[in-house]
Amino acid sequence: MLVPCVALGWPNAILLHSLQSGDIAAISEAIQLHQKAVSLTPHGHPSLPAHLNGLGLTLRARYAAVGDLSDLSEMISAFQKAVSLSPPNHKDLSGWLKNLGTAFSDRFELTKNAEDISGSISAHQKAVSLFPHGHPDLPRQLASLGSSFLSRFTSTGDPHDIAEAINMGRTAVKLAPEDSSDFQSNLQAFATSLIVLSKSSGYLDDVTEAIEIQRKLIKVTPEASAALPDRLARLGDSICGRFEITNDSKELDEAIACIRRAVNLTPESHRTFCGRLHNLAMSLLLRFQVHRELQDLREAIEGFKHVVKLMPEGYSQLSRAHGNLGIALQMRYGLRHDPADIDASIAHYKLAASCEVGDLTLRLSAARSWGSLSNAHTSSFVEAIIAFDLAIDIVTLMAGLDKAVQHRHALLKGVSGVPLEAAAIACQRDCLSKAVEWLEHGRCLVWSQLHDLRTPLGELYVYNSALAQAIADASKELENAASSPPRLGSTVPISDKMEVEKEGRARLQLSKKRDDLLKAARAIQGFENFLQPLPFADLLEQLPTSGPVVIINVERKRCDAIAMLSGSEEPLHIHLPNFSKEKAERYCKQLRQRLAQRGLRSRDEEEEVGCGWRVVGPYRREKLGGKSIVHIVLHSLWTEVVKPILEALAFPRVGKLSERILPRIWWCPTGALSFLPLHAAGRYDDSDSDSILDYAVSSYTPTISSLTERVKMPHLVNPEVAGLFLTSQPNARGLPSIPGTIREVNEVHARASEKGIRVSKVEGNALSVSDCLKHMEEFSCIHLACHASQYTEEPIRSQFRFHTGSLELDTVMRRNLKNADLAFLSACETSTGEDQLSEEAVHLAAGMLAAGYRRVVATMWAIGDRHAPDLANDFYQYLWDHQEDATGTCFDGSLSAHALHHATQRLRDRLDDAGLDKEKALLAWVPYVHYGF
Template identity: 35%
Template sequence: MNHLDNAISLYEAAIKHIDVGHAELPSLLFSLGNAYLSKFERSEQDADIQSCIGAYRRGAASNGFPSIRLACAKEAALLADSHDHSHCLDDFSLAIGLLSEVAGLEQTIHRRHDYIQPHSAFINTAISTALSFGEVDIALEWLEQGRCLVWNQITDLRNPLIRLKDKFPSHATRFTNLALQLESYSTRVDSSAPTSYETLPKDLHAQDQTLAHTRLASEYKRLLDEIRSLPNFQDFLRPQKCNIILSSLPHEGSVIIFNVHKTRCDALALSAGMEHPLHIPLQNFSASDAESLRKILQTDILGQRSNGEERASRRRKNNPEPMSFILREIWHKLVLPILDALAYPKELVIGAERSRLWWCPTGSLSFLPLHAAGIYGENYRYGLCISDFVVSSYTPTVRSVVEKSAVALESSPSKSRNLLLVGQASTPGLSSLPSTRTEISSVQSITKHIHTLLLDDADATVEKVQKEMLSHSWAHFACYGVQDRANPLESGICLQNGRLTLLEIMKHRIIDPELAFLSACQTSQGDSLLSDEVVHLAAGMLAVGYRGVIGTMWNITDSYGPKFATEFYQYLMRESNNGGLDSTRAAFALDYATKMVRDSLKDTERALVTWVPYIHLGY
């Protein structure tokens, strides 16, 4: 161990002679921590692990590169959790706070996602540790702070600034101008290093853009500090505390947010008026259960629908009714314990008014149809599926549903009277979708009392659709959608001359957006490597301002699209007496449409795969 002692002595001497604020100090302390850790693995002496944790903690608290500080904080937290529980929650808290600096606004959105992806398991560990200590308030705060980081950053840049405009209008103007510029730079495409003389001018321009982007991010940080020094603005755009989150929840129902960890699975139930989240340990469910169900969904169901009958029949021998199995497992192991904890009645009155429930899943749960949990087929009776109890929606974060509900309450009670319809029965390079013509025609007929603009087939170009989205508060897309697994931000809607990508949509600010109906494939199917960032088209629509989105979790059956759309819009127009479209009733409209389709198809395995993928997100 002499070489380790020598290394430790050298690191300690270097640290002793370096300035406290030197940028290299965290790196030296990280190396010192590593040396002490290696020594502890041989000596098993408590003094060595304490010195190791101490070095990491000093590195995390020092000035320097956020990535090195985050590495120090993570090591300190994990080691303290294993060897010395004192202050481990402080270590976790610092690490989670540093995530937003590692994936800072000076980076493009693509790069921020790359930087975030390796830290997902650590965040789950932090939350699991907080729950094991009984710190449910902290667990909720970390769930909000550590997930959907990029969406939250985009939302911050689009903050309406009502209070700031009222009290300090010049600061609000500066913030708005900076935010617009930062958004523009954030959505640019990363370029690689120069590869030839011919590409040099283009690459030099890209480097200039990177420098300008970095300067803007620094200016933004300085402005934030300045605003937070103003009276009563000390918490401006800071992560919200638990009591603020709970006091801001909509009164129509509860939010259920999950944490899935290798050692435990938990749900937190949140309702307006609560002092603390209701902690619901999911004792009969595990991370391996979640992953197993996700794989069944992907292979036995999604693979079956896209890879032919012969391959499908081989899979079905092992599990002849995979969708029924998934929904039954979710019902027994996840949903029933939650309903019991929330004291929902065992005996239900058919037709009674139902409250709303927002699902906020994490990890592998993000790919499972929680909204359809239940027992179906010949064993079904009223009260054996979640839709008998509540009207379900999804939300990427608790913050999102709080903000969407607040916008709905603050906006004019008048209902929307302008709807953009986009149809693509024939898309170049793709098979035809003949039912989209029926779908669009039906929606036009139902909404004849309000203004609609139709862009279909050759008229539905990327440029035209983008332009019209800016001035229409509702948009209905009946066309192909695709989830790009290699580059999730390139996921999007397939139009006449190309793909309208999530990244392109994020570049624009739509006037008073209310609802987007994505009657297209895979519009709310996320990326498995970024499951806690919820990177899919439907979540992107929420991020750019839509209050609600209708999306699909996987490929849908083209022939049933018209039925869903018809029932959905008929419900809304009946509710308003032909007075317009009310986005706050969209979840109820989809619930009704789903019931109509389900009743017409019964509860066969094929029927479940047809209606289950439709979901509502937002308020």
């Protein structure tokens, strides 16, 4: 095999000369020579990887000077080929992997493509794995890996990434000798990680340590050094970061001076110029907010304008620049009230939100500002609709299937209020159909995703079986890949971390593959809305006929109820001016404090305190106006929320005459109202009581579509599996004993047997987790009397606690429970949820609905051993007494809402007859709730 006639020495010498002189023409000549070397080298020749790497380096040099995206893509391609053609033991492979990782990271900074940063981390990890401990190049490689983790964290906010960035950076600094060429650059990279961490955590120590590192680096940097502008810019950004924590305005002057000097030292043609000018404008905007000097605002606006003029399309930072220019112009409008400023502000918010490669968090913020300002300053609602449509789409992208479930929920914590804000504006404009769609499309996203992954594809199979099967296969793989990655620390081997990244890349690729398949399906005539959120008209067609569905939107500016009734062409709008987000949050806090005082945060063995719970701490009976907090909360919910809705719906007061003649009502609350007992709202005075119980049978639904899905698909109980499986687990390991579960299950089992119902029970150690799953497949209805644990960070890991182990929700959801009908969760806090994820319904009740059960009985707080057996008996007795086939040996749960209404009324009457304290009585029956159809 002949050696290529173009040797590497010549183009490398030209490259070295061009780098020293800044001669772009010379760099281009070196690129051409490397391209010729690659073209003349036969495939398989041992020199080809080196030629490809050299080509990548020369392309990178031109990209660093000019910033052309085409050079960046060609560079990545060259490095990828060099790596793929190199033997695993090649002496230069680690360096080529590092070059590939850095190139991927560079492109990610411009485009925010998740595959690029995943590829960067993977390449750097492989490079690190090739170095033995003590190798002189290891610190430099660790620093590069840490920088890639940092870049991904700034985009996704995954705490695992910032932890890895800090770990890699600290280790790189520790391993590099202080007199080595790498020490200063490693130290700078570590300081940058500390700054980003401080912005996330708010810890002053991190940013202070970073600033001290950066000051020392600048002191030892020569004036003529090419590194000086970068170090000045980073120091200025760090000081601005500390100002955001301390609000010490004295630091802003130093920050602005540092960044301004960095801008002055940077040629306008250099690819870093726009970023530095943008940060200078941002620091001036911060100072304007402190001192209100108009010159700072004017200079900031001019700086942002210059950035958006210079920055090419396709750069992710363009979205940030447009968004911040929108903020600055909005501030100036607040001073001058010039309509041109607000028009320009809206225009730049629109551009920021519409940048397809921008950071999703920034794009979402811009879309919200675009929508709210358009609503406030224009007569047409069209622009606001377009803006909030995009905002909801961005929220769904942020929680996409390419991320693990835990990460999706972490991202949603900061944006759960977006659909509520949009719906409030739509209600203000009397555009109720849009309000409903935004609430439906932007809430309970993770459960909806899991539902979509399992949706039968029957119609598509008929039209294109191959496409349908491909979507089904990709969906199944994505579901299996949905679990969160293990938490990794500094002691975990690099091989394990590489495996986690491999799984993440596979999930990313699977998500993209499924998206492409869905696009192909939606291109088929008649399948345009395939697996898309339902439009309002479709929701209206599939409502239950036995009562209305009432959405209650609780937002900072207003509170509205939207009642949807079967057969009605339009929803009913009920403005609730006496209720607010602030009240909902206050009622939640007061109720939880009272529950804590009563010891109602877990199900314990009863003590003689009259109601079956252990009282924690000193008993204090707090009263407001002569009434307990619990009475106040229920009374307020009645007068401010529920009664106005019932009056608007013209619901008559029926009383306790018969549960069967009461209409159904499905509550779909939002925000903090999701944690309050609407189903028990009322005035519970001895002389003049009035409550929702006298007007309707209440159920809850996380979303309208989760209810209409069950209405649309009639459920006929398979006679082979129709029946009831019961289990009691009184002594789960490490938890208090709950002996009442034994009586609860035994009494229900005995009565079912007397009725000839198909029933089975397994108790305590006799039931394994795997056996329970089999019983769930063999019986349409289940009754779990046990402890439960909710994991709000990872809801699919929430579990029922057995003697022999724990049954996780994720495990239940992986089973094919096509005959699932009713789940009675006789455990504590199975519908409690999580404050920061109020719109995601992260509780076991919603999870069991997502797993396939049509209806679920759950609890809002702890239930007592004394009363749970009696309530369960009354519940099932009602079902059996009212089933259509009175002689049948099996039953379904279609009357479960009425049965629970009846059972709680019976419990309420018994407690009243016993003369118990009114508050204790309420806390005994109120926690029971019904979900589903």
